[in-house]
Amino acid sequence: MIKDRKIEEFLNDVASSKPTPGGGAIAALTGAEAAGLVEMVCNLTKPYGSLAKTAEEAKKLRRDLLNLADEDVRAFDRVIFAYKLKDNEEIKNSLNRAIEVPEKVKELSGRVEELAKEVSQIGNKNAISDAKTAVHLAVAARKSADENIEVNKHSLRLCLKRSLVKVPVITT
């Protein structure tokens, strides 16, 4: 699982010519990083009680977004396999899943963005740059998830138009 990978090794994999892990997994990871920063700002704010619920929610979002990074790899590997099989029904199903995953990443990153904006207002003022960094990262995660949704929706539309499709080099 991605959470158990060493950072440099994971980035070597991203940089390689293997189609996964790609932008979808990185979008989810970036959302998780933003959530981690939200937790940090909560943990540095006194009284902590006022932000305990926010910290708890951010922790859950971080865990869920890290898991979604793996989900994205699985979903896109399935798309590639379906194209190799030239099984149109499976291509459609796999693309639908490869749309669902970044839709979830977009939704959760949007929530991280809201929490980051909240802690940048009411969190420890000495951690304001961490809170604002969390906002920038959550925005990037949300926009990146959107790129993946759009490209897979485009592939799905092409697929629905054709009965037989060619194997692409990569579609995301």
Add this chain to the structure above:
Amino acid sequence: MIKDRKIEEFLNDVASSKPTPGGGAIAALTGAEAAGLVEMVCNLTKPYGSLAKTAEEAKKLRRDLLNLADEDVRAFDRVIFAYKLKDNEEIKNSLNRAIEVPEKVKELSGRVEELAKEVSQIGNKNAISDAKTAVHLAVAARKSADENIEVNKHSLRLCLKRSLVKVPVITT
């Protein structure tokens, strides 16, 4: 070093109440992730030759940005220590270093952004969402580095105004 850390363990550290690793290290890491995606798009583009130089530059940027994540942790730990010592000269010196590091992160992330825009134009069209994700991430890295520059410049201005300074809970 951060590159050798497992992703989940590193994010646990970010989320904790320890002031480092914080937003500065995460900004550098995000720039490195964006550079990795640029390399991936180059590696998926044919003929590869047209983007070989871009891939090489992105690889160097990725390595440098990963190292800057560690530099940021070191620079900020030095700031905290200087405040504890109440040594105004060392506070000034450490803050200057804590400004230099994100300035470098901002510069290199800006370059990653340029390369990401280039590969989103001329790279493999099937990897367009990866290229655009790299743009979003590089922008977030650059903006986040800027937050760290500004907050440390603000601390430096306060420090120059006072002969004796209090120990802050955290300043970034």
